[in-house]
Amino acid sequence: MTDRVPASEGEAGSALPPAALVIDDEPANRDFLVRLLEQARLRVRGASTGAEALTIAGELQGIRLIVIDNKLPDVDGVTLLKQLRARFPQAVMVMATMLDERAIMAQAFENGCNVFLVKPHGFMELFQRVQQIEALDAASLSGLVIDQYGPHPYRG
Numbered sequence: 780m781t782d783r784v785p786a787s788e789g790e791a792g793s794a795l796p797p798a799a800l801v802i803d804d805e806p807a808n809r810d811f812l813v814r815l816l817e818q819a820r821l822r823v824r825g826a827s828t829g830a831e832a833l834t835i836a837g838e839l840q841g842i843r844l845i846v847i848d849n850k851l852p853d854v855d856g857v858t859l860l861k862q863l864r865a866r867f868p869q870a871v872m873v874m875a876t877m878l879d880e881r882a883i884m885a886q887a888f889e890n891g892c893n894v895f896l897v898k899p900h901g902f903m904e905l906f907q908r909v910q911q912i913e914a915l916d917a918a919s920l921s922g923l924v925i926d927q928y929g930p931h932p933y934r935g
Contacts, residue, residue, distance in 0.1 A: 804852050816846075819906055847860055879897045896924075900926055
């Protein structure tokens with residue numbers, strides 16, 4: 780998959796919009812989230828494995844948002860989260876999972892997660908928040924859980 784730049788941002792001489800990386804082995808989830816984040820004026824790449832994500836992360840400039848599925852075929856999401864957090868300390872890290880389990884949530888936040896998103900409930904809430912944050916700063920989204928009850932702060 781190549782970088783897609785929204786048409787309104789592709790004019791010569793304009794700065795590139797922030798980039799996002801979506802890592803999910805389920806094509807329907809990955810493609811939906813890629814398209815959704817493109818609507819938030821991000822350059823988005825998708826990956827289906829941790830290895831593919833690490834390759835793309837080495838090529839994609841200006842990564843400000845990374846969404847990581849917890850269950851990938853080659854690595855667990857928390858392990859990948861740790862690796863990507865070390866490479867992109869300022870990026871917003873979102874752990875996305877179908878499992879609303881406290882232990883996974885705690886592990887994610889302990890290892891650099893900013894937002895814990897329970898699929899599919901949190902996709903639209905994430906989209907709305909990303910649209911409202913000009914610079915996609917991690918501090919504005921830190922410690923956020925988005926689940927079937929809506930957005931709320933993480934209480935470890």
